[in-house]
Amino acid sequence: xxxxxxxxxxxxxxxxxxxxxxxxxxxxxxxxxxxxxxxxxxxxxxxxxxxxxxxxxxxxxxxxxxxxxxxxxxxxxxxxxxxxxxxxxxxxxxxxxxxxxxxxxxxxxxxxxxxxxxxxxxxxxxxxxxxxxxxx
Numbered sequence: 001x002x003x004x005x006x007x008x009x010x011x012x013x014x015x016x017x018x019x020x021x022x023x024x025x026x027x028x029x030x031x032x033x034x035x036x037x038x039x040x041x042x043x044x045x046x047x048x049x050x051x052x053x054x055x056x057x058x059x060x061x062x063x064x065x066x067x068x069x070x071x072x073x074x075x076x077x078x079x080x081x082x083x084x085x086x087x088x089x090x091x092x093x094x095x096x097x098x099x100x101x102x103x104x105x106x107x108x109x110x111x112x113x114x115x116x117x118x119x120x121x122x123x124x125x126x127x128x129x130x131x132x133x134x135x136x
Contacts (some may be wrong), residue, residue: 009090012092013088013090013092016088016092016095016125017086017087017088017095019131020086020088020095020097020123020131021083021086021097023043023123023130023131024081024082024083024086024097024121026043027039027043027133028079028080028081028082030042030043031079032078032079032080035071035077036067036071036077036079037064037067037068037070037071040063040067040136041060041063041064041067043132043133044060044063044132044133044134045060045124045126045132045133045134046059046060047059047060047134048060048063048132048133048134048135048136049134049135050063050066050135050136051136052066075105075106075107075108076105076106077103077104077105077106078102078103078104079101079102079103079104080101080102080103081099081100081101081102081119082099082100083097083098083099084098084099084100085097085098085099092125093124093125094122094123094124094125095122095123095125095131096120096121096122096123097119097120097121097123098118098119098120098121099118099119100116100117100118100119101116101117101118101119102114102115102116103115103116103117119136120135120136121133121135121136122134122135122136
């Protein structure tokens with residue numbers, strides 16, 4: 001029985017990992033089509049905390065304000081990322097991903113700058129079964 005229980009839990013964890021990876025993919029697609037501020041707001045949990053520079057932004061409302069101020073309409077932004085790793089708790093309520101991102105900004109004069117980096121996101125299963133990020 002114990003062996004079968006372990007196999008069942010492993011299968012559940014793989015399902016949850018795939019859910020998180022699919023959510024990451026949808027999140028990135030939303031950033032490309034709907035814009036970065038809207039995508040980050042849509043995929044953030046109410047109690048989200050993100051670190052940017054030397055400060056924390058706490059809560060979805062603060063996150064919305066931050067992204068609206070960071071991404072002026074007159075600039076073009078492209079943000080792409082892909083997880084290199086995903087894991088999920090045995091209870092299936094928390095998971096995390098990390099990987100590389102590429103962010104390109106083109107201003108109204110056509111000047112382009114790019115940033116490459118590493119991301120780490122913590123995901124939390126919501127009451128409705130969806131995954132929202134709580135840390136980025």
